[in-house]
Amino acid sequence: MSASPAFDEAFAARLDELLAWRRDVRRFRPEPLPEALVAHLLHLTDLSPSVGHSQPWRWVRVSDAEQRQAVRESFARCNAEALGDYEGEQAALYARLKLEGLREAPEQFAVFCDHATEQGHGLGRRSMPEMLDYSVVAAITQFWLAARARGVGVGWVSILEPEAVSAALGTPPEWKLIAWLCVGYPQEEHADPELVRHGWEVGRGRPSP
Amino acid sequence: MSASPAFDEAFAARLDELLAWRRDVRRFRPEPLPEALVAHLLHLTDLSPSVGHSQPWRWVRVSDAEQRQAVRESFARCNAEALGDYEGEQAALYARLKLEGLREAPEQFAVFCDHATEQGHGLGRRSMPEMLDYSVVAAITQFWLAARARGVGVGWVSILEPEAVSAALGTPPEWKLIAWLCVGYPQEEHADPELVRHGWEVGRGRPSP
Numbered sequence: 001m002s003a004s005p006a007f008d009e010a011f012a013a014r015l016d017e018l019l020a021w022r023r024d025v026r027r028f029r030p031e032p033l034p035e036a037l038v039a040h041l042l043h044l045t046d047l048s049p050s051v052g053h054s055q056p057w058r059w060v061r062v063s064d065a066e067q068r069q070a071v072r073e074s075f076a077r078c079n080a081e082a083l084g085d086y087e088g089e090q091a092a093l094y095a096r097l098k099l100e101g102l103r104e105a106p107e108q109f110a111v112f113c114d115h116a117t118e119q120g121h122g123l124g125r126r127s128m129p130e131m132l133d134y135s136v137v138a139a140i141t142q143f144w145l146a147a148r149a150r151g152v153g154v155g156w157v158s159i160l161e162p163e164a165v166s167a168a169l170g171t172p173p174e175w176k177l178i179a180w181l182c183v184g185y186p187q188e189e190h191a192d193p194e195l196v197r198h199g200w201e202v203g204r205g206r207p208s209p
Numbered sequence: 210m211s212a213s214p215a216f217d218e219a220f221a222a223r224l225d226e227l228l229a230w231r232r233d234v235r236r237f238r239p240e241p242l243p244e245a246l247v248a249h250l251l252h253l254t255d256l257s258p259s260v261g262h263s264q265p266w267r268w269v270r271v272s273d274a275e276q277r278q279a280v281r282e283s284f285a286r287c288n289a290e291a292l293g294d295y296e297g298e299q300a301a302l303y304a305r306l307k308l309e310g311l312r313e314a315p316e317q318f319a320v321f322c323d324h325a326t327e328q329g330h331g332l333g334r335r336s337m338p339e340m341l342d343y344s345v346v347a348a349i350t351q352f353w354l355a356a357r358a359r360g361v362g363v364g365w366v367s368i369l370e371p372e373a374v375s376a377a378l379g380t381p382p383e384w385k386l387i388a389w390l391c392v393g394y395p396q397e398e399h400a401d402p403e404l405v406r407h408g409w410e411v412g413r414g415r416p417s418p
Contacts, residue, residue, distance in 0.1 A: 005223075005226050005230060006360070007223065007226075007227060007357075007358045007359070007360070011220070011223050011227075011358060012355075012358045012359055014214075014216065014220050015224070015227070015354070015355060015358050016253060016355070017214050017216075018216060018220075018224070019253055019256045019257075019351055019355065020256050021213055021214060022256070022258065023258075024258060044225060044228055047228045047229050047231070048228075048350075049231065049232075049233060049350070049353070049365065051367060052404065053402050053404040053405060078335065078336045081335065082332070082335050082336075120404075123291070123404070124367045124368055125367060126287065126290065126291050126368070127287045127291075127367070127368060127369060127370055127371070128367045128369065128371065128386075130342070131367045133339070133343075134342075134343075134346045134387070134388075137343045137346040137347060137350070138346060138347075138349075138350045140347075141257075141258070141346070141347040141350040141351060142228055142350065142354075144258070145224070145351075145354070146221075146224060146225070146228065148216075149216045149220060149221040149224050150216070150221055151215070151216070156258065158260060158333045158334060158336070158337045158340045159333055159335070159336060160336060160337065161336055162336070162337065177337075178343070179343075193262050195261065195262040195329075195332070196262060
């Protein structure tokens with residue numbers, strides 16, 4: 001048995017605040033993050049829970065202008081299709097904010113799940129193979145919170161074609177895209193979700209849940 | 210723009226400790242959690258990121274002895290199959306610890322993703338529909354950290370047949386099982402993952418990654 005740290009009530013209360021302020025960020029200031037901070041945040045992801053201790057996350061830091069452009073083009077294609085499903089200004093506004101994140105975020109990461117990893121030897125995912133992907137989502141969630149605790153915002157973009165992202169980056173075919181993350185210092189901060197603030201549910205003619 | 214809380218370096222350092230001590234727990238003390246704490250932890254999950262603000266997580270607190278027994282039987286079936294893939298004492302030890310969690314944890318939750326939810330109107334998951342499931346994983350990850358900050362341990366069991374769990378609980382067919390969580394005060398705590406401590410990788414004849 002090891003001695004474990006006690007987390008006091010003050011810390012727990014601050015953690016609750018962090019969870020409330022974790023919100024998805026779309027508008028970023030242009031300055032880059034300190035290199036040591038990026039390294040530290042990525043180091044922390046190795047502490048995330050993973051099925052069978054498989055640690056299947058693969059983080060690709062994307063700085064190349066052409067690669068980023070290819071991803072924005074994929075977003076534009078997906079978004080044009082998606083907008084056909086919606087009406088009104090809210091949808092257009094939301095799409096514009098997302099695109100701004102892809103244009104402006106100083107740091108951008110593609111996060112993959114390595115389906116070819118042998119680490120963990122398949123333990124815990126025979127009856128639920130999707131556990132491998134879930135392990136990557138847990139790592140992204142922890143990255144997000146650790147970043148926010150240092151004033152760094154994260155925006156998760158999913159209006160993308162995974163195969164287009166993989167092609168642009170040249171990643172192995174066994175790597176499944178889980179997320180595209182826009183990362184940087186936020187221009188503004190809110191405790192309420194952007195979609196609630198902009199009336200996404202109400203704007204669709206339904207009461208807000 | 211709202212005023213946001215600043216999280217100082219001391220908080221960030223404690224958060225790093227929390228991430229390190231978040232480890233999966235399998236051995237629980239029998240006493241139940243305070244009811245207000247359970248309610249608070251579940252309340253916090255509503256702050257989790259979700260695609261299109263869909264909040265698709267459905268938490269089912271399972272106290273019924275027959276339902277729990279059905280889940281242990283599903284575990285036993287899966288585990289018997291899985292053990293055929295492995296050799297040695299490590300696998301048997303690991304399976305025993307998992308089963309102990311299912312027997313002893315005072316609180317147990319089945320966490321589902323509601324694929325029939327209309328909240329969010331499909332936003333952000335047209336090209337990546339798996340985002341809905343990922344939103345539930347993010348909520349579980351935040352629940353896990355919030356619990357650990359209050360000395361509560363969580364163990365995620367995935368050696369289960371999702372359809373058997375759904376049948377035992379009588380959940381709607383549109384609800385997909387994402388996780389079975391064992392929750393309670395841990396008997397002991399470790400900063401290193403259980404599988405590393407028990408030499409899971411080394412025991413398989415490969416160097417530890």
